Amino acid sequence: MDLQELVAPDHTALCIVECQNGVVGPESSMPAVADAVAAAGLLPRLGGLAVAARSAGVRVVHSTFHSRADLWGGNRNSRLFAAGRKADVQQLVGTPAVQPAPELGLDPDVDVVLPRSHGLSADSGSGLSAMLRNEGTTTVVVVGVTLNLAIPNTVFDLVNAGFQVVVPTDGSVATAEGYGDQVLAHTLAYVSTLTDVATLTEAWLRA
16 A cells, blocks of 8 residues: 555544653653663654654644552553552653653644553553544554554554554664564564654655
């Protein structure tokens, strides 16, 4: 499928997964994720992609995670969730930890911040797929953190919901060297269209 047509602004949204202060910032509950993001220079690259999206009329959705102060309703059924409950930094509703990273240039007048409180996918209980469908969106560009868990889960959920999904290979990171490349090549390439941020940016600038 032609990429220019696939990501045309009238039917495309950009979903930025969990690029919030408490995950990717200096005070992170997941230091390994924050380190991988910093080493890859991910946030400035995604900030530039978000600028291109807005200029083309592509909706930017910040898919974040937040919890109640008492952690009620959150998952307890994995090592990851257990570690999160014990972390020094908590992703609590209304705190700076759950705000999109400043490098993303959040525009409150046009961007959408769509949090969830459980699960591993940006579509887990957030209403993301239903809202996108209501807006006539058929293609979703998925970026953010991480290729270990949330990005594949989000891609699978969106594909299962009938969307075309585009994944820029330099729009996400994993916490183990080389693992992200394996996930992209041997999993996500089978269910999504792979491209890169520069090519996607050019497509939106030409739209």
